[in-house]
Amino acid sequence: MSSMFGKTRTSAMPDRAECNVAVLGIRGSGKSALTVKFLTRRFISEYDPNMEDIYSSEEIVDQQPVLVKVMDTADQDGPVNCERYLTWAGAFLVVYSIDDRRTFEGCQRYLDVVAAHAKSLQVDLPVLLLGNKLDMERYRQVSESDGCALASHYSCLFFEVSACQDFISVQRVFHEAVREARRDAERGRPTSPLFISEDRPSASLATTLPLGPGLGELPTPAGARVVPVKSSRAQSKRRAPTLTLLKGFRIF
Numbered sequence: 539m540s541s542m543f544g545k546t547r548t549s550a551m552p553d554r555a556e557c558n559v560a561v562l563g564i565r566g567s568g569k570s571a572l573t574v575k576f577l578t579r580r581f582i583s584e585y586d587p588n589m590e591d592i593y594s595s596e597e598i599v600d601q602q603p604v605l606v607k608v609m610d611t612a613d614q615d616g617p618v619n620c621e622r623y624l625t626w627a628g629a630f631l632v633v634y635s636i637d638d639r640r641t642f643e644g645c646q647r648y649l650d651v652v653a654a655h656a657k658s659l660q661v662d663l664p665v666l667l668l669g670n671k672l673d674m675e676r677y678r679q680v681s682e683s684d685g686c687a688l689a690s691h692y693s694c695l696f697f698e699v700s701a702c703q704d705f706i707s708v709q710r711v712f713h714e715a716v717r718e719a720r721r722d723a724e725r726g727r728p729t730s731p732l733f734i735s736e737d738r739p740s741a742s743l744a745t746t747l748p749l750g751p752g753l754g755e756l757p758t759p760a761g762a763r764v765v766p767v768k769s770s771r772a773q774s775k776r777r778a779p780t781l782t783l784l785k786g787f788r789i790f
């Protein structure tokens with residue numbers, strides 16, 4: 539039923555695109571806060587740190603509906619047993635906190651793990667590096683240029699966001715992950731993992747999921763800093779997401 543990026547069809551539901559996004563990073567970087575912000579538009583400050591789950595939200599990205607599934611991972615001190623998300627995800631968000639150098643150094647191991655996985659598959663896997671907690675500017679330990687340099691090294695996109703400030707910047711990041719996954723699918727990533735529910739070829743993706751004319755439609759709200767390392771061409775149409783929590787967050 540699920541796929542890295544592809545379409546599913548059941549008797550009760552027409553074809554629809556899906557994109558699996560894994561949120562990676564060491565403890566305290568804000569993975570759960572970003573996930574919840576994207577799904578609910580709310581900032582919730584405390585979560586069960588050991589809980590790992592997959593949530594989904596129906597989104598419109600570049601005028602095309604897509605079911606975005608988000609895995610909020612819960613590794614202890616770095617990447618362990620990574621197969622569960624490497625084989626599942628079609629895009630990766632690697633998160634650190636700008637006010638904690640340790641989280642920045644920790645995220646490099648995730649970038650290495652994903653890069654090695656992509657190399658073993660001989661595919662491009664979309665990765666976005668996120669410097670979170672932009673609201674903690676005065677306690678910043680990781681400069682924007684350090685984030686940019688790391689993203690350049692791994693050829694990934696780079697954004698600085700805050701899970702406790704505006705929703706739009708956080709939504710934009712998740713939508714950008716979907717765009718990247720679409721582009722990789724269009725560039726001809728291997729077709730077999732893309733369609734699991736039915737053995738349908740992925741050749742139709744290019745026609746069913748056209749690229750938008752250009753990024754820049756989503757405003758960057760005051761106080762949020764979005765730092766694209768690679769240029770992006772697509773645009774996103776915003777709307778309130780239809781939220782489906784596959785399992786409830788345990789919030790305490």
Ligand SMILES: Nc1nc2c(ncn2[C@@H]2O[C@H](COP(=O)(O)OP(=O)(O)OP(=O)(O)O)[C@@H](O)[C@H]2O)c(=O)[nH]1
Pocket residue numbers: 563564565566567568569570571572582583584585586587588611612613670671672673674699700701702703
């Ligand atoms: N100021 C600020 N605090 C944040 C932000 N995002 C998360 N936090 C706080 O940082 C702490 C860690 O956030 P989590 O979302 O639990 O981080 P995590 O990466 O999921 O960590 P684990 O659940 O331990 O794996 C919590 O106290 C959050 O309230 C942010 O953007 N700004």
